[in-house]
Amino acid sequence: MKRKNAFVFFILACGLSALSQSVSAQKRLSAAEARQEERVQVDKWMGDVRNGYGAMWRAGVFTLDSLRMPFMYKVFGEKPSDGRSLYISMHGGGSAPTEVNDQQWRNQIVLYAPKExxxxxxxAPFDDWNMWFRxxxxAFFQQLIAAAVAEMGVSPDKVYLLGYSAGGDGVWRMAPRLADRWAAASMMAGHPGEASQLNLRNVPYMIWMGENDGAYNRNRLAVEKGAVMDSLQAADPEGYVHETHIISGKGHWMERVDTAAIAWMAKYRRNAVPERVVWRQEETVRPSMYWLKVDASEARPGMQIVANRKGNRIIVERCDYPxxxxxxxxxxxxxxxxxxVEYNGxxxxKKRVRRSADIIARSLCERQDPRLVFSAELEVKMPD
Incomplete structure (x- = not known):
């Protein structure tokens, strides 16, 4: 197979390898057998990640077709028993000369220092205003997270996203778009554009902005988006954990007041299977979110699913898909x-589903996340 796209190639290779190793892939599994099969598949996946991305991690650059995403990293503290934390910190700059973005990147590695x-x-692979959310x-973030899990012992439930200025623009977009990957996120001095906050129901989220950061109306929009988060939490008190900090007297540079975000985020762990999922497709559509999946060919920006799980009851509040x-x-x-499954009362x-090794393997290869592994699937057709 010609390696035209490193990310797609690895997904396909993982799927074929995992299924070829699986014994009786179509067999109906018990709960204990499914757990054991999951452990086998995750161990194999970890080896495949090391083989596929380990060299990139050690070289300090991820590649995708002709694109490159170099990175620097530091390790803080001792490794906890439940795995290390991972902080992905996006630099500023944007539509600027390469040397300007390079300088912002070099500065980003010294801006924050977690205890662990x-x-x-x-x-960023691009020198453009939208460099963090193309x-x-x-795929780049999925590469980075998978490699950190396999190479550094990172817990996939302790992955945090943050960014300053243009990096903050990226947090506004990527925190909702990849909501099922983050334990928490923090936006510093960024512009939200048309980003929605609906998907942040299960992602604790911080907004940091200088009171006088008036370029592109960033300060006014930060206040407005904080009010949106207030409203979302008022309507759904068990979700939308957030804090909004408008720093008095500060402009675009907040003089490191925002470093408090690191300790705040560290308090949280991702819930990979939350009881309530609010999923709105963003400008780049995705085929899955937490325990929901759709046909990507039918997905359009703005389409939503809202669903709750209570024991074995799945209650659908909204679904824009057939x-x-x-x-x-x-x-x-x-x-x-x-x-x-219920909808509108x-x-x-009402159906019994079958746990199977082939679904375990496929879900792991699709999600590239050892905590988002599923053993059964059930298609739900919505009424006309």
Whole structure:
């Protein structure tokens, strides 16, 4: 197979390898057998990641087609028993000469220092205003996170996103777009553009802005977005944990007051299978979010699914698609019992699902996340 795209090539290779190693892939598994199969598949995936991305990690640069994303990192503290933390810290600059963005990158590696964790400052693959949220950044971040998990012992439930200025622009976009990857996120001095905050229901989120940072109305928009988060949390008190900090007397440079965000984020861990999922497609559409999956060919920006799980009941509040797929494991529901799906007070289905090794392998290869592994799937067709 010709290596045209490193990211896609690795996904395909992982899938073929995992399925070829699986014994009786179509067999109905018990809960214990599914857990064991998951451990086998994750161990194999870790080896594949080391083989696929380990050299990139050691060289300090990830590649995707002709694009390159160099990075620097520092390691702080001792490795905890539940794995290291990972902080992805995006630099400022944007639509500027290469040397300006290079200088901003070199500065980013010294801006923040967690007590524990792997602190990574990637260099954006582009010199443009939208350098941190072009479509290719999903694959780059997935490479980075997978490599850090395999090479550095990072816990996938302790991955944090932050960025300053143009990097803050990236946080506004990428925190919602990849919401199921983050334990928490913090935006420093960035412009939100048209980004929505709906997907941040399960991502603790900070907004940091200088009171006098008036360029492009950043200060006014930060206040407005903080009010949006207030409103979302008021309507859904168990979600949308957030803080908004408008720093009195400060402009675009907040003189490091925002470093308090590191300790705040570190208090949180990702919930990989939250009881409530609010998923809105952003400008770059995705096929999955937490325990939900859709046909990517049908996805358009702005389309939404809102769903809750209560025991074995899945309650759909909104679905803009003709159908979607529930990604299930025994953390989502008791798969020894039927799964019930309801919408507008109407039961859409009640069905027993089958745990299988092929779905475990496929979900791991699709998600590239050892904590987002599912053993069963259930397609749900929505009423007309």
């Amino acid at each position: 964790g792997v602190y990574v400052a990637p260099r 479509p290719q950044m999903d 159908s979607f797929t529930l990604c299930l494991n025994d953390d989502v529901a008791d798969l020894d019992k039927p799964v019930i 109407r039961r859409l289905l």
